[in-house]
Amino acid sequence: MPDSVDQQEQACSGGTRMRLEAAQAGPAVAAMLRRNAPALERLGAMLRANPPAVVVTCARGSSDHAATFAKYLLEVLCGVPTASAALSAVSIYHSAPRPAADAPVLCIAISQSGRSPDLLASVAAYKAAGAQVVALVNDEGAPLADMADVCLPLCSGPELSVAATKSYICSLSLLAALAAHWAQDTALLQALDELPAQLDAAFAQDWAPAVATLQSGRNMLVIGRGFGLAAAQEAALKFKETTAIHAEAFSAAEVRHGPMAIVGEGFPVLALACADQTSEDVCGVAAEFARRGAAVLLAGGVAAGATTLPVVRTHPLLSPIVTIASFYPMVETLSRDRGLDPDAPPFLQKVTRTL
Numbered sequence: 001m002p003d004s005v006d007q008q009e010q011a012c013s014g015g016t017r018m019r020l021e022a023a024q025a026g027p028a029v030a031a032m033l034r035r036n037a038p039a040l041e042r043l044g045a046m047l048r049a050n051p052p053a054v055v056v057t058c059a060r061g062s063s064d065h066a067a068t069f070a071k072y073l074l075e076v077l078c079g080v081p082t083a084s085a086a087l088s089a090v091s092i093y094h095s096a097p098r099p100a101a102d103a104p105v106l107c108i109a110i111s112q113s114g115r116s117p118d119l120l121a122s123v124a125a126y127k128a129a130g131a132q133v134v135a136l137v138n139d140e141g142a143p144l145a146d147m148a149d150v151c152l153p154l155c156s157g158p159e160l161s162v163a164a165t166k167s168y169i170c171s172l173s174l175l176a177a178l179a180a181h182w183a184q185d186t187a188l189l190q191a192l193d194e195l196p197a198q199l200d201a202a203f204a205q206d207w208a209p210a211v212a213t214l215q216s217g218r219n220m221l222v223i224g225r226g227f228g229l230a231a232a233q234e235a236a237l238k239f240k241e242t243t244a245i246h247a248e249a250f251s252a253a254e255v256r257h258g259p260m261a262i263v264g265e266g267f268p269v270l271a272l273a274c275a276d277q278t279s280e281d282v283c284g285v286a287a288e289f290a291r292r293g294a295a296v297l298l299a300g301g302v303a304a305g306a307t308t309l310p311v312v313r314t315h316p317l318l319s320p321i322v323t324i325a326s327f328y329p330m331v332e333t334l335s336r337d338r339g340l341d342p343d344a345p346p347f348l349q350k351v352t353r354t355l
Contacts, residue, residue: 044181069230091118114142191315207330273301
């Protein structure tokens with residue numbers, strides 16, 4: 001991978017930083033898994049010996065979408081309830097979690113920069129209440145890394161585009177590795193060894209039909225379920241961030257509670273199906289929308305009337321990771337085709353310092 005700004009600039013000639021950085025996900029994940037292997041093994045043994053009663057995640061933006069993935073991983077594989085902290089409860093309302101000696105808490109903080117004030121305040125409050133803090137952070141010199149009991153570096157390298165790509169993929173992959181070590185899931189650990197090569201293959205998938213379908217889009221839905229909901233959330237954010245399309249993410253179950261009423265003739269829908277028990281439901285929703293005349297794009301499954309997008313086959317729990325790796329180059333192309341710069345979306349900056 002390019003290891004300096006000058007090398008990044010040279011490698012970006014003829015393309016965008018977003019595309020370059022998304023293409024680096026495979027090598028970045030390989031480096032991250034190597035770097036964290038000893039720490040993950042120790043952490044997994046410690047969590048099995050002293051399991052927390054609950055896990056609380058602290059994150060914003062793409063990192064909070066990674067926290068959605070963590071919720072499903074830890075509740076399904078480890079059987080531990082996992083919830084997202086309301087960061088404003090600490091930073092704005094000056095509340096604080098109460099210590100609970102009989103109910104140990106694990107706080108997992110996820111951040112590319114590790115510098116957002118509300119995130120730091122919330123993590124500090126949980127630590128003061130007795131929680132053990134595990135930080136997933138790209139900038140190892142950040143304050144978040146210093147306050148963590150265990151720091152797991154993302155190792156994604158410099159990420160100069162405002163639109164996060166490889167750091168998000170590294171976050172998902174690191175969370176999968178954490179859960180696999182905790183649960184001693186040998187099959188998942190073996191699948192993670194194959195993930196870097198699969199990410200390279202995923203980046204090369206041809207999602208051109210999606211670019212053509214969404215070229216003039218203004219509003220759309222992105223559908224996932226279970227482990228795939230994290231990918232749907234991230235895709236919807238990237239549509240808004242880089243293409244100016246108003247995209248909203250929903251679970252295939254939740255979309256039936258009202259949002260599906262807006263889907264009619266020509267309405268764009270991107271459905272992301274995982275190769276697990278949720279696939280049938282996601283494909284069923286895709287087929288229902290296609291019957292209404294919606295412009296349905298379906299990755300990871302087949303549904304009558306939907307345009308199929310190719311995906312790389314992997315372990316079911318890693319499906320969202322390879323799927324988002326195929327999504328990123330598509331949305332980067334769509335952004336440029338719509339006359340936008342995915343590296344520098346208007347009104348946004350790389351590090352968001354929310355209070």
